[in-house]
Amino acid sequence: MKKIVTSLLAILLAGCFLPVLFYYGVSAFQQKDIRATTKQIVTDIQQNTSLPPMAKPQAPQSIPSAPPQPSETVPIWDVSSQRVLQVPLREYVIGAVASEMPITWEDAALQAQAVAAHTYLLYSRDHNDTNALGGAWLSADPTRRQGFMTDDVLRSYWGTDYAANYARLSALVDEVLNTLITYDNQPAAASYFAISNGRTEASQNVWTEALPYLQGVDSSWDKTAAGYARTATLSSTQMHSALVTGLSIHTDGFRPEQYFSDYVYTDSGYVYMLHVCGQEVLGTALRSALQLRSSCFSIDWDGSNFIITTYGYGHGVGLSQTGAQAMAQNGSTWQEILQHYFPGTSLNAA
Numbered sequence: 001m002k003k004i005v006t007s008l009l010a011i012l013l014a015g016c017f018l019p020v021l022f023y024y025g026v027s028a029f030q031q032k033d034i035r036a037t038t039k040q041i042v043t044d045i046q047q048n049t050s051l052p053p054m055a056k057p058q059a060p061q062s063i064p065s066a067p068p069q070p071s072e073t074v075p076i077w078d079v080s081s082q083r084v085l086q087v088p089l090r091e092y093v094i095g096a097v098a099s100e101m102p103i104t105w106e107d108a109a110l111q112a113q114a115v116a117a118h119t120y121l122l123y124s125r126d127h128n129d130t131n132a133l134g135g136a137w138l139s140a141d142p143t144r145r146q147g148f149m150t151d152d153v154l155r156s157y158w159g160t161d162y163a164a165n166y167a168r169l170s171a172l173v174d175e176v177l178n179t180l181i182t183y184d185n186q187p188a189a190a191s192y193f194a195i196s197n198g199r200t201e202a203s204q205n206v207w208t209e210a211l212p213y214l215q216g217v218d219s220s221w222d223k224t225a226a227g228y229a230r231t232a233t234l235s236s237t238q239m240h241s242a243l244v245t246g247l248s249i250h251t252d253g254f255r256p257e258q259y260f261s262d263y264v265y266t267d268s269g270y271v272y273m274l275h276v277c278g279q280e281v282l283g284t285a286l287r288s289a290l291q292l293r294s295s296c297f298s299i300d301w302d303g304s305n306f307i308i309t310t311y312g313y314g315h316g317v318g319l320s321q322t323g324a325q326a327m328a329q330n331g332s333t334w335q336e337i338l339q340h341y342f343p344g345t346s347l348n349a350a
Contacts, residue, residue: 074121077136080143084136085150093118094166094173095142095149100192101321103158103165106328109321110169111176112337113192116319118350119180122187176334178350181342183213188345190338193314194321196222197296199268200341201316206284206295213344214317216268221326227313230293234306246289249277257301270296270316284315318342 073086087095096117097110124138133139140147149157158165181188189203189211196219204210222228234242236256243249243259251259254277264273271283283295294312301307319341327337335347 074125075130075134075136076148077133077139078143079139079141079146084134085142087148087150089118090170090173090177091151092121092148093177094170095151095154096121096140096147097173098154098157098165098169099140099142099145099147099149101325103161103169105325107172108328108332108334108337109324110172111334112319112324112328113321114173115176115179115181115334115338115347116190116192118177119182119187119190120192122180123189126187127189179347180350181338181345182348183211183345185348188213188342189318190342191315191318192321193316193318195225195228195294195313196316196320196323197269197294197312198223200318200320201266201268201270201295203317205266205268205270205272206315206317213342215343216266217341217343219320219323219341222312222320222322225322225326228311230310230313232292232308232310234290234308235304236306239306242290243276247276247279247281247285249279249281251277254278256306259301259306260299268316270294 072089074089074092076085076087076092077083078085093114097113100117101110101113103110121137128138130137138147142148142150142153145153145157154166155162181190191203191214198218198220200214200216200219202210202216203214236251239256239259240251243251259277260274262275263271266272271286273280273282274286275281276286283297286292287295287297290308292308293310294314294316296311296316298309299306300309319338323341324337327340328334332340338345338347
């Protein structure tokens with residue numbers, strides 16, 4: 001009788017635990033199957049040549065830190081829409097770099113531009129008349145791809161290359177987004193332009209303030225750039241109209257060959273001042289009136305027209321974008337590029 005009772009208890013206990021054992025057994029097989037399936041999916045994705053390969057992680061070239069959150073926005077005055085855009089900082093830097101440099105340029109050049117754009121944004125916040133810009137720190141014209149492009153404009157501009165271009169540029173920006181160019185522990189006036197005349201210009205010759213880190217440096221690489229020298233032709237009637245409209249200077253009583261004389265040049269070779277029909281005019285003012293590419297120019301009268309030759313493109317102060325690309329092609333890092341064009345500054349965490 002005792003043996004019968006013992007057997008019955010064993011059968012009852014087995015009946016109770018068998019479902020549990022079955023459940024865990026099935027679960028184990030399911031988890032194993034899930035892991036195997038996941039592994040196979042990853043393998044299939046990696047072997048599918050129609051998909052872009054996963055980017056290899058790169059060692060950060062700047063002070064390591066997490067990028068700012070998307071909620072951190074900056075106010076930008078949109079020239080076309082005449083309103084203030086609230087733009088995430090990261091989006092602004094990406095859009096600024098894309099508007100200033102070809103996406104095909106070297107990594108180091110693009111990253112130098114990213115740090116300069118971020119730094120100049122903060123310098124503008126601290127020094128611009130933000131009230132005149134509706135509270136914005138600086139102005140841009142995304143529609144015309146000037147200064148900054150929104151994501152919608154980037155999609156239109158890059159077309160089918162948008163995904164690949166955005167992935168590359170955003171990865172480069174993320175590596176340097178927490179780095180600023182500073183002077184006396186403050187964001188520097190990290191201005192930039194397209195092409196120099198072979199040397200960058202001192203800030204006081206273009207604006208009002210002499211900044212010690214913007215006093216002109218060698219940028220002889222620019223002389224070999226496409227678009228370094230350009231020639232334009234104006235008739236005497238066109239020149240007269242431009243001088244009256246832009247400078248309120250009339251040419252009456254002066255022969256065309258007498259319009260321009262007594263050139264005074266800066267140490268970097270840009271026109272600082274000259275006489276226009278007997279009046280002293282700053283080179284930057286004449287550049288604006290005639291819409292010249294650079295204030296490094298010469299104007300000659302050939303008997304029928306004025307022949308204007310310009311060297312470089314832009315105001316000439318700070319980072320030469322063409323020079324940055326040349327330095328990057330020669331192996332310079334983005335840090336070396338910035339230290340060259342902004343001597344005496346430091347690279348610090350934002």
